[in-house]
Amino acid sequence: MKFYDLSGADNKRFSPFGWRVRMSLAHLDIEEHTEVELVKFSQKDKLKFSGQELVPVIQDKSTIISDSWRIAEYLERNYTNQPTLFSSPTDKANEKFVSSWVDSQIHPLVAKCVVRDILDVIDPNDREYFRRSREARFGMSLEEIVTNRGETRSLLKRTLFPVRKVLELNPFLGGTSASFADYSVFGAMMWARITSSFDILEEHDPITDWRERMLDLYDGLARKETARG
Amino acid sequence: MKFYDLSGADNKRFSPFGWRVRMSLAHLDIEEHTEVELVKFSQKDKLKFSGQELVPVIQDKSTIISDSWRIAEYLERNYTNQPTLFSSPTDKANEKFVSSWVDSQIHPLVAKCVVRDILDVIDPNDREYFRRSREARFGMSLEEIVTNRGETRSLLKRTLFPVRKVLELNPFLGGTSASFADYSVFGAMMWARITSSFDILEEHDPITDWRERMLDLYDGLARKETARG
Numbered sequence: 001m002k003f004y005d006l007s008g009a010d011n012k013r014f015s016p017f018g019w020r021v022r023m024s025l026a027h028l029d030i031e032e033h034t035e036v037e038l039v040k041f042s043q044k045d046k047l048k049f050s051g052q053e054l055v056p057v058i059q060d061k062s063t064i065i066s067d068s069w070r071i072a073e074y075l076e077r078n079y080t081n082q083p084t085l086f087s088s089p090t091d092k093a094n095e096k097f098v099s100s101w102v103d104s105q106i107h108p109l110v111a112k113c114v115v116r117d118i119l120d121v122i123d124p125n126d127r128e129y130f131r132r133s134r135e136a137r138f139g140m141s142l143e144e145i146v147t148n149r150g151e152t153r154s155l156l157k158r159t160l161f162p163v164r165k166v167l168e169l170n171p172f173l174g175g176t177s178a179s180f181a182d183y184s185v186f187g188a189m190m191w192a193r194i195t196s197s198f199d200i201l202e203e204h205d206p207i208t209d210w211r212e213r214m215l216d217l218y219d220g221l222a223r224k225e226t227a228r229g
Numbered sequence: 230m231k232f233y234d235l236s237g238a239d240n241k242r243f244s245p246f247g248w249r250v251r252m253s254l255a256h257l258d259i260e261e262h263t264e265v266e267l268v269k270f271s272q273k274d275k276l277k278f279s280g281q282e283l284v285p286v287i288q289d290k291s292t293i294i295s296d297s298w299r300i301a302e303y304l305e306r307n308y309t310n311q312p313t314l315f316s317s318p319t320d321k322a323n324e325k326f327v328s329s330w331v332d333s334q335i336h337p338l339v340a341k342c343v344v345r346d347i348l349d350v351i352d353p354n355d356r357e358y359f360r361r362s363r364e365a366r367f368g369m370s371l372e373e374i375v376t377n378r379g380e381t382r383s384l385l386k387r388t389l390f391p392v393r394k395v396l397e398l399n400p401f402l403g404g405t406s407a408s409f410a411d412y413s414v415f416g417a418m419m420w421a422r423i424t425s426s427f428d429i430l431e432e433h434d435p436i437t438d439w440r441e442r443m444l445d446l447y448d449g450l451a452r453k454e455t456a457r458g
Binding site for chain 2: 181
């Protein structure tokens with residue numbers, strides 16, 4: 001199986017959606033059977049075979065799947081004998097809820113904290129494209145986007161309220177062990193961790209304890225990636 | 230079992246948390262075994278025995294439980310032989326996520342749409358208290374809070390994004406059938422439906438189809454309550 005993931009300079013892998021897939025592969029204990037193909041912003045023609053231009057993409061023999069949610073569904077269906085990423089159909093619907101919530105309400109806030117810093121960790125050839133496309137999307141310069149990131153972090157803290165409520169009752173969003181909901185929120189954390197020295201969580205936020213647990217999972221898979229300190 | 234629920238004038242029951250419990254009781258097919266005690270804002274001394282002053286409260290022989298989440302947990306533990314509100318421990322954690330998300334991100338927006346209208350449906354004796362306490366909370370008059378509710382509804386629509394994404398895949402947030410996550414979001418809808426003629430969903434929002442399905446559940450339990458048309 002081939003796994004196409006986004007890459008910055010020095011093979012830095014920071015895509016939040018890539019991290020969802022990476023953690024899911026480890027969860028299902030099939031990461032070792034996966035060959036990783038890194039794709040820089042300027043190498044999107046590598047993804048042409050998939051009929052779209054966004055990572056992550058999985059190619060498993062003749063099967064080609066893009067979109068982290070559909071990849072998780074595919075892996076669950078083909079690589080386990082029993083449900084493990086989604087414990088039941090009801091749970092699966094709820095995991096979809098959490099991942100869509102991250103897409104729509106967490107990613108924009110994390111972007112507003114770290115988008116300027118991403119520029120420094122991507123390949124120099126990708127910087128002009130990145131600056132131009134992101135500045136068009138936000139309607140201001142990368143530097144302006146992050147100017148008030150202390151305030152953005154406060155808003156992010158309030159938005160993360162439901163995460164905090166679940167973690168009051170359980171060590172993971174999935175309950176006693178991590179599930180796709182955890183990987184979805186954690187993907188956003190890894191996106192920031194690899195690209196920026198700005199901590200998107202305030203000190204003493206109980207979510208930091210959960211983040212440490214997530215960094216420890218699967219022999220410290222995520223912790224081994226070089227954080228931008 | 231006795232179920233203490235909030236009441237306005239003419240026994241109108243509009244509490245979003247009360248609706249979570251009501252739908253859960255119907256889900257578990259025990260609504261008939263429940264005696265309802267209505268509590269107006271000015272009758273909070275009726276709840277004194279529970280050691281706090283918020284509805285909903287359940288009294289089951291010597292057991293007293295407040296807080297809709299803890300009530301659901303209690304009902305699930307004591308009135309079923311198999312999981313039905315929460316299909317698995319992982320699912321339960323995710324249902325907690327959705328209900329906490331409704332508490333923190335949906336209720337404030339619904340309140341900003343209907344808080345002025347609530348005044349008209351509560352007992353005349355409760356109106357002074359209601360106005361004073363809500364105006365203090367929002368820092369402006371009830372009339373000012375709802376002035377731009379068209380805009381609030383647009384923000385609500387964007388915030389409901391994850392609900393829409395799950396409903397693209399399934400008829401209910403719980404998948405093929407309704408679960409506590411559905412009742413949590415639906416509680417917010419009923420809160421608005423009973424108290425206001427302002428529709429918090431825009432026309433053509435696919436969530437309206439789900440709302441119709443929810444109104445039909447359990448022999449039209451929720452539809453039978455008089456909406457403010």
